[in-house]
Amino acid sequence: MKKLFSITSVVLLVLSLVVVSIGAQPKQAKAAENVPQYRNVMYYGDWSIWGGEGNFYPKDIPADQLTHLNFAFLDFNSNGDLVFTDKDAAVGAPVGQEGVQWGGANAGVLNAIQDLRAQNPNLKIGVSVGGWSKSGDFSTVAADPTKRANFVKNVMKFVKYTNMDFVDLDWEYPASVRDADLVDNKNDEGTPNAKPADKQNFITLLQDLRTALDKQGVDINKKYELSVALPAAKSTLENGIDVANLFKVVDFANVMTYDLNGAWTPNSAHHTALYGNPKDPNYDSGFSVDQTVKYLKEKGAVSNKIVVGAAFYTRGWNKVAAGTDTALPGLFQAAEKTNKDADGSLTYGANNENPIKTGDGGRAGGVWAYRSIDTLKAKTPTLKEYWDDTAKAPYLYSKETGEFYTYDNPRSIGYKAQYVKDNNLGGMISWMQSQDKTTTSTKRDELTKAIKTGLFGTSAIPQNAITYANLNVVATVKPYSENGVGYEITITNNEKADETNEVLKSTELSFETVKLPKFYIPVKAGETLTAGDYKAGTVTTSGGNTVVDLASVYDAQQIPQGASYTFRLKSSASSVDVNNISKIDLTQRMVKSSVEFGKQTIFGGGSVVPDPSDTEAPTVPKALESSNVTDKSATLTWTASTDNKAVAGYKVYRNGTEVGSVSGTTFTDSGLTAKTAYTYTVKAYDAAGNFSAASSALTVTTLDAATPPATPAWDTAKTYNKGDRVSYKGKTYEAQWWTQGNEPGAEQWGPWLLIN
Template sequence: MNNAIEASNYSPQTAFMAYPHPDAFIVCTYFVAWAIYARNHNVFDLPVQNLTHVLYAFANLDAEGRVFLGDPWADTDKHYEDDSWNDTGNNLYGNFKRLGLLKKANRHLKVSLSIGGWTWSTNFAGVAACPEKRANFVRTSIELMNNLGLDGLDIDWEYPKTSDDADNYVSLLRELRQAMDQYATEKGDQIPYLLTGAMPCGETQYSLLRLNEMNQYMDAFYLMAYDLAGSWSDAAGHQSNLHGGEINVDKAIQHYLAQGIPSRKIVMGMPMYGRAFQNTDGIGHPFEGIGPGTWEQGVYDYKHLPLDGAVEYYDGESVSSYSYDPVKRELVTYDSPLVIDRKAEYIARHKLGGAMFWESSSDHNTEHDRSLVGSVNRALRQHAPLDSSPNHLDYPSSIYDNVRAGFP
């Protein structure tokens, strides 16, 4: 790969690191374990031909740094209709078996385990501050990657709060990168294992991070370029505007670039949901209440938007969209296909790595003319193909018989 090595003084094994290919785009989505329940959204529903990477949310970590799966039944145990109850040995089932089968059938599809998230970031600071706990984190996360047959790890620490946290974050990444390289060396594997992070777009959070130091250990920075406005705001606002206002996506991207992050490592996150403001006269106006939402208050699945009675609007200056119901006086801020088109143009123009979505259960079917994954694919493919670098299928030391056998 061109530009595959970032100069580093920590280890010659940095050769295992790989940027996204300079002539191809990432299209990535989070898949959440809980989607298989009330949402009835399963791994086999993923539009794999229009995706290059899947981030599985989430694994948790305890106070001693041990990383463990958040929902073992969904993750490794659930038997689907074509899973036999008569298999011999110790076999992997659940979502991770399904992901392994997808990887086998679609060798371009890479799957990483995302650790943390908003709810499960509580222990990151204490773990990152302690060498022994960092060692536990590194050991157990790589064990999961190996046993489940994955292609990488994604760190979703929301958020480091102090200068010490930022320093310790670098230490955690360094030790994790070194261990991932050693794992690859021991396997004789020349396909890179991916170390990525879900990264903030709020100035308070990103200005604290040692981004230039983090860069030498990370393959991609998945920018959480959403939730820029919500129930915590003083007024109704855009939640993922590319330009305009005190906080916007372009401002965050320019900061990452200024800190030395190569453009191809920056992947722009986009929401597959809308945030609601009730009893408001529009963007920039006060509001009272946020409404019931689809699964949580104030948050609506994108595939249900615009809501009945609401009209969708596009703001070309800020590159954002929203719907407004003048009778209910309800505004919902979200990304429409037109916004996705414009953001894809921005990604191509600025030579960014691609697009990421939170999260897959909220989109239309990819053939639907309003599908966001479909929209970003059509737009990005006008400039370059999607990343087709190969995934991993060889895990001879997995604890699961069917993973060792290559997901037969």
């Protein structure tokens, strides 16, 4: 059971007066060219930034070892409106980020993990909604179509505003009634409204989320993932989870194979064992990774979507008998109720690492972070580590005090990773990152690295393409002639605050604020640009671009919703033409020292004049088709889009990544690989920065380099430019100038020249 502990873009640029829209280990995995796509999924609790977890910030996470990072947790109410569990942690605190102030648009964990991903493209970031103490409203919301739709709409906005890659639904647990445990957590909701209908309503909620994620993903050219947290106990799964249908909807399921035993049971046992040990009194309940996985497969789970759990913390009992097994003393033995919880009730549990306190970890359950096990051993020097080779699990036991602690270590992690590979599973999850132990680095990474090495070997985790939604920001470019000549560029952020919900209002503000902008501006050959005033910040030349970095200018470090910022670039030319600046790349950063994120390329021309009041998107470009394919290029054409005012141009995407922008309805993508399939889509945009939805996809396969491209047949409805070739009635013709509807060979001196 995961507990919620309580602890005291990119922009569109526009030209106008020219305006441009802007121990003994199991065998390790061998490095291979084609590494299986396992998942190393980590949970990061928002309370980790406070003293109880040693002020553990996102920048300290060993992100290069992970594939997925879950922000835990986001709450919601019975209407489906989102609620912060800790607003200061989420969007307020600087969390150790360079140059970030309390309450800034780049403050909080939600911004810090975006910065972390920018530095580690192998990492996907997502949000876990609910959790052990915040699952009380799932039953109500999932059962009501209106509330469910509101919840889904709000989650979609949240993941867009926070630039996340996946949603993790953490309902603990459907159809399982539980009273709130206010001794453990004063904010615990329990699940008093749970009902049998939750089982089907859970699937319905997931299907609605899946549909919405897919739609939003198409809109911003991003593939969102959907995951869930599942219980490990057979009885809880049978009671509330339609396993077969759930696995049809989700990308993967995180099975919480920890907390399988604890102070609520009268005998010691493993809380996160790989295999069940028949000597365990609860063996028939299936409290092990292997037993749970086999049950899920029997019920229709897809193997490579099953992600099994590792525990970065202990569970413990207080007074446990040694028993008669001298090799494994204390294991599966009776405990005594001699310890007390914070409310004075008796418990089998051992003392926790942190002092028990009513409403704040008030249950004595022997919970110690893995990083604190050496401290635990120093506190009780008679503790000795044992290994249950049947369960592939370690434990600590003291014959003198009767203390017993169960947990994962690198050895048990290694066996779990091997089990994942041997059984074609999807990977491993861990609860939670702040509890890991530092090794030779400053990162808390001992167990995290053991999982990564067990699954991927020494190979680097494959990188992902990071996609960000665009902002409605424009840049106006005009000439100036004071002390020389140059360009005056005004950046205007046309975004405005629309949200009223606290969570969405805060995340919208962060998302729609331009942060630490840097511009890349290619100019006409022979022209050099330098800073025209102090507002231009640091101006350099790199890769054929003039680079304008505004991070050094205090007033330009953030451009809020509705604000503008103007700077000047001085030209080496005797006169300037604003059309020379027809393409601008803008990147942003969360902090000064981090890498850039959210690059957007905007192409423009002198005729484009934006209207900030225009909010209507152009129609979708239609009839995307290939007109010519070679081994190195593909020429695409499509039917023009319409807009209420004017279409400024089209963006072309190859395999989901933007590869160009044009004002017309044809585009040639070059530098391709022979005999390779590529999928293209096109979006139209207007001068105000509105984008259409993506066109239907077209898949093009390039030719073998040894095979000459086929000449396309003449099409009476199609326009052709000089040099275009067509085949007609067995002959090949080449266009001598622009033509449409003129039949090749029909007239002696027409636009077509007979070639073959």
